[in-house]
Amino acid sequence: MIMSFGNDVEFRRYLESSENVYADVSRIAREARSLANDMNNKLLHSDAITCAVHGTSPECEMWRDAEDEYEATVIRDMFCSIEDKAVCDAVYDSYYDSKDARHLIYVYNEIKDKPRQARVRILTRMLWYKLQA
Structure with missing residues (x-):
């Protein structure tokens, strides 16, 4: 959401004609906060201020969950260096099951041999401590 120049001019005129500029700005800041x-701080503060000035509600597409985006990037980067698809799937399942349970859980899926299970544990632990720190 971009505040257009026309809206900016209207807002400036409103403030210039205001009896108490400080109170108006304080009210807008309070509404923006x-x-x-209310949006669980996923809304940019500048967008929240713009919505408060215009008296509109934010659109759902206005924000991204930066934490989830960072998490997805880290996982994607890790999986780029792993050729074994079964290990990738097991690490992915292990991480998200661990995240839901709030402690480490290892899911091996169909992996039966010990070296690949160890690899799942190591990679899951690396991912867990990198993203949960």
Whole structure:
């Protein structure tokens, strides 16, 4: 959401004609903080201020969950260096099961041999400590 120049001019005129500029700006800041808190702080503060100024509600597409995006990037980068698809799948399942349970869980799926299971444990631990730190 971009605040257009026309809207900016209207807002400046409103502030210039205001009896108490400080109170108006404080009200907008309070509304923006409340809006950001309602969105679990996934909304950019600048977008929250713009929504408060215009009296609109934010669109769902306006924000991204940066934590999930970072997590996906780290996982993708790790899997680029692993050729064994079964190990990748097991690490992926292990990480997300661990995340849901809030402690490490190893899921081997169909992996039966000990060296590949050890690889799953090592990679899951690497991923866990990198993303949960």
